[in-house]
Amino acid sequence: MKVSKTEKNLPEPTKAELEILQVLWEFGPSTVRFVNDKLNAQRDVNYTSTLKQMQILTEKGILKRDESQMKHIYIPVEDESKTKDQLLDRFVNTLYKGSASSLVMQLLGNNKTSKDDIEKIKKLLNNFDK
C-alpha cells in the first residue's frame, strides 16, 4: 500500500477556505468582491467574512496577493492539482489505509458512478501504462 509520508506542506485548508480556493481555481486570480459574489451565489456570506478568510489564507501562505492596486488580487500559491493531490492523499490514507484500489472499489460499488464515468476510467487505465 505504500503510505507515503505526507509531504511537509502548507497547512490543510479548512472547509470555508476550500470554498474560496475553488473559486480561485475556477476563475483565476480574483478580488475579494468577485470571490464573495461567487460564494453568495450559493449561500449567504458577508463581504467582510470572505475578506477575513482570504486574509487568513494569505497569512497561512496558501494564497498570495498583489497589493499594487487598491483592490488586491488574490492568487493561490500552489496549483489546483497539487493541492488536490494532498487532499486526496490524506483522504485515501484516512479512510482506505492508503489503498487506492480500495477507494476505486468503493467508487464502483457506489451506484452514483455513471456508466460513462466507468468507461472513462477504463480508458484512462488502458492508456496509462502504455
Added chain:
Amino acid sequence: MKVSKTEKNLPEPTKAELEILQVLWEFGPSTVRFVNDKLNAQRDVNYTSTLKQMQILTEKGILKRDESQMKHIYIPVEDESKTKDQLLDRFVNTLYKGSASSLVMQLLGNNKTSKDDIEKIKKLLNNFDK
C-alpha cells in the same frame, strides 16, 4: 436503473469521531475502554474524552449502544461501507464536481499510487460490468 432516493444522511462525523468509528469498524461492537485503548496505541487520549466522544456520537445517531450491562457496548448504526460511501460521495462532489473519473485521474497522476494498486484497479474494472 438505480433511483437514488435521497437518503437522509446522518450528520457528518468529525475527525475525532471518525477515529472512533474506524476502531468499531475494525473490531466490531466495543466498550469505551476497548476503543480508548486502541486510540492510545496511536496517541494520548484520556478515557473520559473518548467516553464523551462516544456519547456525542450516540446523541447524533451515528452510534447506538447496548446498555443492558454496566459496560455499555457501542455499535455503529450504519455499516462501514455505507458511511464511507457518503464520505466519498461528498469528497467527489466537493473536489471533483462529482466526476469519479476526474478523481481516478488524479489518483493515477499522483505517483503515490503503486503499480500493484493500478493493476488491482484494472482487474476490478474488467470484472465489473460482466
Added chain:
DNA sequence: CCAAAGGTACGATAGTTTTCGTACGAAGCA
C-alpha cells in the same frame, strides 16, 4: 464490610474555525 478499581454522566474549559461589526482611508461623483 470496606476500600480500590473501574464504569457512566456531565459541565466546564480549551482550542479552532467562522462570522461579522466597526473603524477608517481612497475613489468617484454631483
Added chain:
DNA sequence: TGCTTCGTACGAAAACTATCGTACCTTTGG
C-alpha cells in the same frame, strides 16, 4: 468640496470541536 460608495484592517463574538476534571455509582476482592 463634501457625500456616498467601495475597499482594507482587525478585534471580538459566535459556533463548532475536542479534552478533561469531578461527581457519583457499581463491581471486585480481601
